[in-house]
Amino acid sequence: MRPVLLWTDGLIFLLVAGLIAFVVLVRRHEHLRAPWRKVAANPVAVAAAIVLLFFTAIAILDSVHFRLALPAGPSGAVHYSPEVKSVLDVLSGPLAEQQEKSYSAPFATHLFSRETVTLPDGRQLRTYPRLRYGGASLHDPERGRSGDILMRTAEGLAGGALVWLMLWLGLKPVYGKAASRRTIANTLLALCLISGFLVALATHYHVFGTDKVGQDVLYITLKSIRTGVLIGALTTLVTLPLSIGLGVSAGYFGGRVDDAVQYLYTTLNAIPGVLLIAAAVLIMQTQLESHPGWFETGTERADLRLLFLCLILGMTSWTGLARLLRGETLKVRELDYVMAARAFGVSDVRILLRHILPNIQHIVLISVVMDFSGLVLAEAVLSYIGVGVDPTMSSFGNMINGARLELAREPVVWWQLAAAFVFMFVLVLSANLFADSVQDAMDPRSRRNA
């Protein structure tokens, strides 16, 4: 086994480390903790945060990659499989391998379309063939199926409840006597029950059916989570330095710097966003095409494309925040304590770091959480246009794109869309709700309105 560190993996770990550092920083300073305490007192925010954490955990599990060693050849040299796997692949166990022939409905035991089967005595029959894995343990699928599903559901729910109980007792030092501990309990319970249900049934059935090539849809959906979370998170990594650096210096230094930055973002804003992204992605594609040496495996290629997509999205979306920060810096610059600092001869860099940045950080924070959901939604649209992530990479956009034409079939193949819809909706909804409460807690203007 050889660990593989993809570009996006490294960056996402960097981001997690930054997040932890930020949490430590906030915990140390009372004035930073106050607004977060307000967020923590809001049950909706707490529930949304837990769901977001759950999604992030899946994304991180899916970001620890490695390549398995192939059986040693006669020369004794160790070769590695070209297939890059992640911890999530290992944890989801047989899900990835249980591939059927084509479409099958959720919990189905038979294929979705008729096929010609040759019976043992040589006769040929048009029928719905049995699935290789879905409900394979049943002898008589007609009668045994619902009972089996019920049994497994009960097992799964019981297991989920047990895990919840252990979590609840184990996490006691964390939540302590928090005001929203009932919300924490309920959200965790819901997550545990759903996970328990999925774990118990997914090994024996295709809970969300299978797609065109027979892949388990649940597995693809789980893999899509990483793509969505990464696009939302990594893009901010690109945006923040640009918008903070340019926005703040435009507001603080004024004059020529201000003119230049304003000109830059008006020009970028003038270009229709999708077109700019599309143009940049088209160019990236040709560059990737002509530099096959940049990547070793197909996964690395797809990963590089994802990285470039985040870069491009970041380059085109920093303007909004930069404009906000410029305006706010203009205001803060004129405040008495900044004047005092300047009169004392404090250097510009020090004034920016000690006096300006801490007073505009709430705007940065609000915009980061607000942008996240928008970026997850944007991925789907971009993938539909054909300028999103690599077509081989699982993502919500690719799922929707692959499934939308199948609605024209009779009977309808709905489960792929349904799975993408449910997971995407939950992810984006919790991001939106969380962003709302962060804004309520941090933005003095909205506080007055409450």
Added chain:
Amino acid sequence: MIAYLIRRLLYALPILLGVNLLTFALFFLVNTPDDMARLHLGVKRVTPDAVEKWKAARGYDKPLFVNARADGLGKVTDTIFFDKSLSMFAFHFGVSDDDRDIANEIKTRMWPSLAIALPTFVIGLMVNVSVALILIFFRRTYVEWSGVVALVALMSVSGLFYIIGGQFLFAKVWQLAPISGYQSGLNAARFVWLPILVGIVGGVGSGARWYRTLFLEEANKDYVRTARAKGLSETAVLFRHILKNGMVPILTGAVAVFPLLFMGSLILESFFGIPGLGSYTINAINSQDFAIVRAMVFLGAVLYIVGLILTDVSYTLVDPRVRLS
């Protein structure tokens, strides 16, 4: 006023030039005409000869900035930069890869785009304002709370699902509209009502929520309290005071995006098979027709700047306190 407008128009020039330079850099420096040719002729097994021929046919064989071989003014004008980028200022968009005049295409495709974008925008604006007003009217009740939750839920659904859901329900299950296609003239109504409906429903979540915050801000101001203290009814306060003042940012915001309606909606048009500018752009992206993408980028930038100027002008019209100088 006129002096202001002229100054604004002059300001627009460097921005357009910047857009032009940026697209030029993207399409000709990062991605050279050779790359384009290879992409179109197939990456493998392409002879240098074929590449040269492709470039010559489209005028991409000229030097980038300075043509040393031409004389006089030709040194600057007989170049790719002048030919392909600067000529856009005169709205000479050139021809697409399938040898059609882009300016002509834009002229014919503009109308189907408008047939969808304009009603979506106008009706959508009215719906959003109404929903926001209703929420304000029922302030601090369960109606408002559940309404806001519904709006957040609506905006958490990807736009693709609204289109897919709308097509599935209205066109396939209930057969009330054709799934896709377009006819000009009065027949268009049959084809456009479903995309318009989908566009409005898809925009209600974020739109109404945004307007609600604008109205809320207005509702907390002192003059509203005064109006109530005078004994005006809640409806009078809402319609005569809050609505009127709240509409100022809404209308000016609407004016800013108004010119961009010409560009059409990328996704609605391509899903519903409307032969407008949005689907034109998507097709160009898919077939990697850089000439069209470049033209649409420039057109979008021009319309954006027109929107900015219109916004400033409209401020003076709706808010007498604002003077342009």
